[in-house]
Amino acid sequence: MTGYKILIVEDDKKMNQGLLHIISKEGYAAQSVDSGEKALEKMKDTQFDLIISDFKLPGIDGMELLKATKRYDANILFVMITAYGTIDTAVCAMKQGAEDYILKPFDMEEMRLVVKKTMEKRELVLNNIRLQHQLEKKYTFENIIGTSEAMMRVFKIINYVKDSTATVLIRGETGTGKELVARAIHFNSGKASKPYLPVNCAALNENLLASELFGHVKGSFTGAISDKRGLFEAANGGTIFLDEIGDVCPGLQQTFLRALENGEIQPVGSFERKTVSVRIIAATNKNLEAMVEQGSFRQDLYYRLNVVIIDLPPLRERKGDIGILAHHFLKQYSVQNNKKIERISKDVLRLLENYTWPGNVRELENIIERSTLFEVSCEITQDSLPPALTISPEVSDKEPFSKDMNSLEQLCKKHIFKVLEMTRQNKTQASKVLGIDRSTLWRIMNRLQMN
Ligand SMILES: Nc1ncnc2c1ncn2[C@@H]1O[C@H](COP(=O)(O)OP(=O)(O)OP(=O)(O)O)[C@@H](O)[C@H]1O
Ligand SMILES: [Mg+2]
Numbered sequence: 001m002t003g004y005k006i007l008i009v010e011d012d013k014k015m016n017q018g019l020l021h022i023i024s025k026e027g028y029a030a031q032s033v034d035s036g037e038k039a040l041e042k043m044k045d046t047q048f049d050l051i052i053s054d055f056k057l058p059g060i061d062g063m064e065l066l067k068a069t070k071r072y073d074a075n076i077l078f079v080m081i082t083a084y085g086t087i088d089t090a091v092c093a094m095k096q097g098a099e100d101y102i103l104k105p106f107d108m109e110e111m112r113l114v115v116k117k118t119m120e121k122r123e124l125v126l127n128n129i130r131l132q133h134q135l136e137k138k139y140t141f142e143n144i145i146g147t148s149e150a151m152m153r154v155f156k157i158i159n160y161v162k163d164s165t166a167t168v169l170i171r172g173e174t175g176t177g178k179e180l181v182a183r184a185i186h187f188n189s190g191k192a193s194k195p196y197l198p199v200n201c202a203a204l205n206e207n208l209l210a211s212e213l214f215g216h217v218k219g220s221f222t223g224a225i226s227d228k229r230g231l232f233e234a235a236n237g238g239t240i241f242l243d244e245i246g247d248v249c250p251g252l253q254q255t256f257l258r259a260l261e262n263g264e265i266q267p268v269g270s271f272e273r274k275t276v277s278v279r280i281i282a283a284t285n286k287n288l289e290a291m292v293e294q295g296s297f298r299q300d301l302y303y304r305l306n307v308v309i310i311d312l313p314p315l316r317e318r319k320g321d322i323g324i325l326a327h328h329f330l331k332q333y334s335v336q337n338n339k340k341i342e343r344i345s346k347d348v349l350r351l352l353e354n355y356t357w358p359g360n361v362r363e364l365e366n367i368i369e370r371s372t373l374f375e376v377s378c379e380i381t382q383d384s385l386p387p388a389l390t391i392s393p394e395v396s397d398k399e400p401f402s403k404d405m406n407s408l409e410q411l412c413k414k415h416i417f418k419v420l421e422m423t424r425q426n427k428t429q430a431s432k433v434l435g436i437d438r439s440t441l442w443r444i445m446n447r448l449q450m451n
Contacts, residue, residue, distance in 0.1 A: 009031035009053035038061035050077040148318035170283040172312030174432040175362030178283040186239040194238030202247035220269020239279040246286030315357040329368035343379040
């Protein structure tokens with residue numbers, strides 16, 4: 001924690017030198033001045049972390065210095081020294097944003113502890129800022145890989161819309177990067193420091209989803225033991241990501257429409273309506289237009305969502321991106337798994353480009369991660385690829401006629417195994433790839449005695 005810059009403002013020469021000595025001894029980079037005016041001057045060329053100032057000073061007093069400091073940079077911490085019997089000044093200083101105060105007379109040990117405590121707080125704040133920056137960096141465009149024309153179009157739209165409040169609808173098959181794009185929009189916008197809250201609309205039933213999004217009041221249903229704030233309220237000023245919007249049941253669509261249209265929300269069981277300011281990004285892998293025609297998705301809600309559309313093409317339609325995506329994941333997982341694999345062999349690249357990628361980028365990522373683990377040489381070879389990729393189409397076409405592939409059930413079993421392997425046994429993802437819901441997958445697996 002040493003190395004922080006601390007400025008002491010004290011006109012009493014003896015006290016000034018005493019403080020300078022004890023604080024420097026702790027390893028901080030300490031400087032001292034004898035007036036508020038000189039302190040303000042010093043702040044222009046040095047970025048201090050903490051100012052320790054006496055309240056009573058010859059020119060501007062400690063309180064004015066505190067206000068000026070916070071106006072100049074609210075992140076600079078401030079500790080006020082006040083004389084015994086002037087506790088009101090100390091309270092006032094705290095109200096003006098001082099982190100702490102110390103009453104005169106004090107011994108140097110007391111001062112040492114106050115400084116230590118304040119600087120620990122500084123460390124926490126800085127760590128938070130660092131984490132926030134890491135988070136922002138993680139979701140900048142740099143992490144969305146792609147040079148195909150289709151991806152260029154996507155980047156262009158993200159750039160156009162990131163700073164607006166327009167609702168964005170992201171469409172694409174499973175694993176094409178819908179959530180990645182939603183995060184990129186938020187973390188590249190002016191709202192990056194505000195909340196980004198993702199909600200999977202398919203994961204909850206109607207009542208739970210309503211309560212999760214809009215909140216509820218105590219007693220509104222069994223189990224509602226206290227009032228609960230909904231995610232719309234929690235995301236105020238930021239972004240809410242409504243994932244799988246096509247799965248919102250018709251009963252809730254009207255409520256969604258109101259929230260989207262004028263930011264109006266009503267907690268479950270309450271008569272009170274609240275207004276929030278939240279940017280909406282929604283995503284779906286369903287065909288909403290067809291659902292509107294069938295009557296399972298409200299037309300007005302569809303129009304509300306259909307302001308800006310981002311279409312993420314499936315990987316098989318942008319084969320040019322496969323190589324760079326594969327290398328990107330190779331780099332990432334080699335570092336993560338402490339392996340020194342530098343290349344992907346030409347054969348493997350050809351196989352990757354010829355595969356159909358039902359699970360899109362997620363599937364490619366999983367395969368590269370798996371290969372990074374299994375590969376023993378310094379390049380990814382066919383040996384570390386899962387069988388699904390290495391069986392050439394001609395061979396697999398002949399497979400149904402081989403001795404152990406003589407029934408549809410066996411084919412089905414083999415395909416499910418393959419998809420489960422690719423999704424690392426994640427049944428939710430596997431069911432998406434297979435185009436069935438999770439419970440159907442369970443039923444089939446039970447029937448085929450695969451569990
Ligand atoms: N263009 C891309 N560049 C780098 N990584 C990507 C890209 N697209 C997707 N990914 C990665 O693939 C995985 C799946 O992406 P994501 O979760 O955003 O997909 P999705 O479209 O939301 O899928 P689902 O419909 O199944 O929820 C993530 O690990 C993501 O980081
Ligand atoms: Mg998703």
